[in-house]
Amino acid sequence: MGVRALQKEKTRRALVDAAFNQLSAERSFSSLSLREVAREAGIAPTSFYRHFKDMNELGLTMVDEGGLTLRQMMRKGRQRAEAGGSVIRISVDTFVEVLESNPNVFRILLHERSGTSAAFRAAVAREIEHFISELSHYTEATAGRTPMLARVQAEALVTLVFNAGASALDMKRADRKVLADHLVLQLRMVAKGAEALQHKIETK
Template sequence: MGMTRVTRRRSRHEEEENETGRRDMRKQRTRRALLDAALELMQGEQSFNSISLREVARNAGVVPTAFYRHFRDMDELGLTLVEEALRALRQMMREARSAPLPANSLINRSVQTYIGYVQANRDYFQFLAKERFGGSRALRTAVRQGTALFISELATDLARFPTANRLSTEELQMISSLIVNIMISTTEQLLDLPPDNDAEVDWLHDQSAQQMRLVFLGSLQWKPKSEREKKKALAQG
């Protein structure tokens, strides 16, 4: 049966504490090297499906055939990268959520945090941005599912605001996807900037913060579907 063998490590005695499987260590090391190599190659003009398996192996300091010890093919490596990137993003969200809400300048703080995070993980976001439309169907749907989940989480966060009580789930989703749109657009513009162009980065910050404020104002004025129907029923009755 093709199952993974159950390795009963550290058998005889429970001594030899720090024996961290020198085999696995080495494996994880070159695996990471391959992933990083792919990310690095995509920082320039290349997109994921225009870089070659051999290129990745070469860039990782390994012979092409060694690649197959870690990934079935390039697509599998790509999926791994998507997974890593989205997991990191979700973690950032979780941390940001647990922070106390300054309520007033909440938007500014959030935008600030997010921009900083994107700049700190430029390569991952570069990859996500490119594969959001460029890549194979598998990668594309993986990215989309990730952002969809992102939108949903944002929606449940927004639902915690007292003002949001009037709004239905669908309306909250609609607003969340609008906000995520702003974030995506900001990200793309940010990635097209030299990383140290502070003036432009600040402008980008203001722009997206303003846009979010505008969305906020709009949702305060929004006439929920339920109310509209109530009104209509009233007019008819």
């Protein structure tokens, strides 16, 4: 890679990082302006266009990166779970950890999921779909769930986890602990309930 392409990549990263850094509980992606991001990244507003067509394209890049980060973490969680212990507990703990160290990744996913741009919503839905289908296959394989039931169950689990994540973002450490415990209980409810429904089908 030439000097030129290298520098370009660096500036591009600066833009993405600048945007992520500006996110907070009080600041959503859609409230960021092109000029603000450029300012934070240390380039002229008009130079922004050398890297992205518009703010929308930047945002989609961020969603993709965020999704990637999330999937990588979940893989790590699964590895940890394989060493033994409650899959649910370990997954939740992993999730909380990652949430604490990458809050802004979650912010953009959680907020734009119900956001104002169809492209964003689709992108987030795609990322979440990864989780659902992975989890669904996992439950099919390990718990012998019906494909349909596994799918519905996985949707419920992912919904509960992401929702808890959204609440956790604004919480203090201690409250997060309580939330995590509640979440574990809720996930167990769904798991137990799905099992019961499955039995009902089988013995019918």
